[in-house]
Amino acid sequence: DADVTQTPRNRITKTGKRIMLECSQTKGHDRMYWYRQDPGLGLRLIYYSFDVKDINKGEISDGYSVSRQAQAKFSLSLESAIPNQTALYFCATSEPGGGGETQYFGPGTRLLVL
């Protein structure tokens, strides 16, 4: 979805390096999410933010940190990358509504940690 962009799209890094994945959205949504996807597993929530001042840990936050710089921007950092953080990372946005809350996903960042 062009309304949610992620940079970089692909990244190769070495063990111990700190890296940042960035997400921007033009949908005007308050809620933003970071997920990782591994082969054969469902999306797992790393961090989520309901507004600029509200950040929450998801089910697998260890080794990650986030920054919500503005309503439109939500960055994910790997403090010291390790090989088992090799995965596909997705950013998503949503806006709560009476009829439900659909999440809109970015195209993903493929990360390889050597």
Next chain:
Amino acid sequence: GESVGLHLPTLSVQEGDNSIINCAYSNSASDYFIWYKQESGKGPQFIIDIRSNMDKRQGQRVTVLLNKTVKHLSLQIAATQPGDSAVYFCAEGADSWGKFQFGAGTQVVVTP
């Protein structure tokens, strides 16, 4: 533990036939369900949703059925086309949570 390269279940469907993809959800408190389609190299894309006060909802060529008694969700795709080849997965959530639990997905392969 981390992934060891699990394989997704695969549904092979002939072009023009109907597809049925199943999903068992885990939380009886979930009141909102979504089906997503994920094509290779792309992010998940919303297909259709359903709230727990409904049993069935139809969209264009797709129907979602919800059975709350057995916590089961299904997605039916009518007249499956080559462009329907993708991974399909369900998500369950609740308004009070603001977040979702995702299934691993089913790989749908459409053959001519």
